[in-house]
Each structure stands twice: as C-alpha cells, then as structure tokens.
Amino acid sequence: MNRLSIILPAKNEGAALKALLPRLCAIQPEAEIIVVDDGSTDDTCEICAAHEVRCLSSPYSMGNGAAIKRGARAASGDVLVFMDGDGQHDPADIERLLEKLNHGYDMVVGARDWGSQAGVGRGVANTIYNWLATRMTGHVIADLTSGYRAVRADKFREFLHLLPNGFSYPTTSTMAFFRSAYPVAYVPIKAGQRVGKSHIKPLRDGIRFLLIIFKIATLYSPLKLFVPASLIFFLLGSSNYAWTYVHDGRLTNMSTLLWSASVIVFLIGLVSEQITSLTYIRPHKP
Template sequence: MNFSIVIPAKDEEQGLAVTLPSLREHYPDAEIIVVNDGSSDGTVAVCEQYGVTVVSHPYSKGNGAAIKSGARAAQGDYIVFMDGDGQHNPADIERLLYKVEEGYDMVVGARSGLESQASVARWSANSLYNKLASWMVNRRIDDLTSGFRVVDRRKFLSFLYLLPNGFSYPTTSTMAFFRAGYSVGFVPISVADRLGKSHINVLRDGVRFFLIIFKIGTLYSPLKVYFPVSVLVSMLGVLNYVIANISSGTLRFTNMSTLLILFGMIVFLIGLLAEQLTNLQYKDSDVEDHTE
C-alpha cells in the first residue's frame, strides 16, 4: 500500500530518537514527514540524522496546524498519523493498514483501559467523548481522540478547512468522516509512556473539554442535541404551568412558564438552523469527492 507517515512534533527530540529508527526498520520505503512545530530543542537534528522529510513552522501553530501541513506535503494514497513522543508502536501501523484493506476510509488506533491514558481525568473525559459520539452516530466509537490513525489522503484533504489548529483535530476529523458517510474502523492498541515533557495544560484543556462536547454535536447532527434539550425545557415550562394552576386554582401562564416554553422553542429553532448550516458545511467536500 502506498502510504506516508506524518508526525507532528514540538520539542520531541527524545521521542523521535526512539520512533524514527523503528519506523525506518519496519517501513524502509515509506515516506516519513516530521512537521517541526516551532521546536526549540534538537528535533530537526534528529530528523536529519535519520533522513526523514522535515516541514518546519517558524513558530508553534498547534498540533492541528502541524497535521494540516503534513497532510498537504504527503504524497501517499493513505496517510498514517502518529505522535512523536514515543507512545505509539510503529509495528502497529501494519495492523491499521490491514484494516484499511477491508474497505475502511479511516482506521483509528483505539486505546483501551486506564493504563493507556495519561491520567484518570483524561480517561474519564475520553470515555465521555466516546459515549456521546457513539450516541450521535449510532455506532460504537472506541476512541474518538486518538492521534494514531490511517486515513484516505484525498478524503482527508477535503476536510482540512474544518480542522482546528489545536489538539482537537482527531475529534473533528472522525466526526467529519462519519458525517460524510465514509467508513471508520477501530483497532485496539497499547501505548507506552510518553518521552519528554507533555504539552497538556490543565486549565486550557479543561476549557477544551467543554468545547469538544459542543463540537461533537455541531459536526454531526446539531438537531439531535438541540431537540431533546428544547423538549426538556418546554416540558419544564408546562410542568410549571400545571403546578402553578393547581396551587392557585386559576388558569393562567406564569412568567416562568412562558419563559421556559419560549426558551424551548428558541433552542429548537437554533438547532434547526444549525442543522441546515451543517449540511451546507459538508456540501463542497461531497461535490469535490464526487467529481474526483
């Protein structure tokens, strides 16, 4: 299979010193691209030592931006994305590629168990993401946020405009593939402890946690999220109306009942509008894929 390997890297000298020789050993003919996202250590020197292609950013733009730069530079029909911190086993690439040959457009290396997560907090957050996303797409999603995956390059490029420059590119790309009707598969993997310093920030990534929750819904089917909320709020308004009338003995809408029912209607209309905007968002990529 004609594939390229893309590794986003910011100050990953230690991890790359372990990962690159193993990649060269397992896949000597593969195109390997390391995207240097404004590193200040010896990341570039390690890449030069092992003769891999380096795409450098003059300053740090984020993990997602590095992924996009690597995808544009890749020449293979498929792209393998993996981290440069030594967590992913290069030998697992072959297992993901076998899954692709079964007809999948994207195959994700799914981490299993608490031991494969950096912390209990991240395991809890990722479990919630997986359950929410599975409910959205009506299919089990084993790992929504894994950065170890194989994708059809042409189809992945059609979604670059959707990808953020930050760390949530795996979530966005996975939901985009599901939304476009492409086949997404999962292969269980084990991950090692990362080498070097983590770039995770508790406060920043805590905010990102809530943003991803909303992004999951808006990327796939917003109305599936907004409609239950609108029904719940409206029913609370009706319940308030009933309780108020039973207690007062008169038939009248209270301010709270009116507010809740109107708010429920507004939430529904916002969801309906978001659904239409989502359809337009994917229209260009569908047309591009059809014409190619």
C-alpha cells in the first residue's frame, strides 16, 4: 500500500488549524501530515506540536508555491495530497481523490463548483482560465487553480524546478502534467469559507493571475498562442495594403511594419516552442 503524505501550506492560519488538524488526524491516522509554516507570526508551530504534526518553519514568508515545494521535498510518502491550511478543504474528500488516483491517474484535482468560488470576480477569472486551458490542451479542465489535489510523488517532483514561489503553482503543475502525458482527473468538491483573512490582494494578485493566461500557453504549446497572434498581424497588414492600394495605389510603411511583426511573432513562437520542449527533458539518472 502506498504511503500517504498530506501537505498543508500555512501562513498565520492558527485559528483554522486548531479545527482542521484534529479532523485530519482522525480521518487519516496513518498519513504523514506536514504543515509548512510560511513565516507565520501566530501560534501555528505550537498548534502543530499539540497535535503531534510535523511543522516545517520558514524564518520569513517565501510564498505559497515555495511552501508546496518545501513540503514535497520533505515528504516521505509515495502519494502526496496538497490542501489549504485555511479550512476551505474538507479532509473527508481525501478518500475520494485517492480512489480516483487508483484508477490509473497521476494527478487528481478537487474541482470546485461556482458556489465554492471566493467571490464573483474570482469565479469569472477561474472560468476563463479553465476555458483557455481546455482549448490549449484539448482536455476538459474543470478547475485549473484548485489547490486541493492528490499526486504521485515521483511524478510531481519532476516539475519542482518549474513551480513558482507564488500562488500559481496549481496552474503550472497541471499544465506540466498534461504536457508530459501524465493523466489528470477531476473530482467535484465543495469548498467552504476560509477561516480568517485571505492573503490574496485583488490588485497585486489580479495582475499576477493575468500572467497565468500567458503561462498556460507557454507551459503547454506556445505556438497555439503565437500563431493566431501572427495571423492577426498578417491580416491587419493585408487589410491596410488593400485599403491604401485602392485609395492611393501604393504600399505604405504601415503594411510593411505589420507584415514584419507577423513574421517576428511567428519566429518567437517557434523559438518558444523549442525552449518549452527542452524544459520538459528529464535528466538521465545514473
């Protein structure tokens, strides 16, 4: 039987952990539970000690993704379960994730419904991410940004060098699994209200999440983003040339500039595709 490690990144989540850890220990008594304290200033470590849960502490905050990477490196289990330390994720859903994982999948993600989204803005953003990622990969992606997931440890560790230190580790890991042809499945879950205040800032992280859209493309297949962009520049240049030829009987610098931009964007896409392919080359183990 595979050994299970449950990893919870936490930053000042002491209030939530007081209620979450007893339930988690009762539901998964055989599992290794690791709380990665991301520079907390509350009693997170003391709460972990009281429940005999391993706590990895950082002297300062490095980010949610950094906590995930630290936990994955320290875990001894063959299967890793990641869940938030803020009380949103129900420990009872772990068995459902593991059951699906045993059907031949390498990653199983807890997919939130619309009622589980943290506000309308986040719900709309996640819907756009899911749609774009589905179009890019050709596979239905029910929840690209969910942090509740079960993965095979050896597969997940292959991509630790790709994971950012911030909040977009779920996006990066999901696209990396699809790119590497590791099967991914989704299990519907209900996420509750978090305990305490969210660490996500709408303005700062709104811009950061906007960059996720470009990361989706560059992590999977850059040409799927750059070819349409190149085509748009080419059509704009052709339209401008047709207009100026009919009215002035000549070729303008604007048409030439747009055509040049079309070629440059396409070439950038080709180079990006090659770089992306190199990113997923695994080093040979001696």
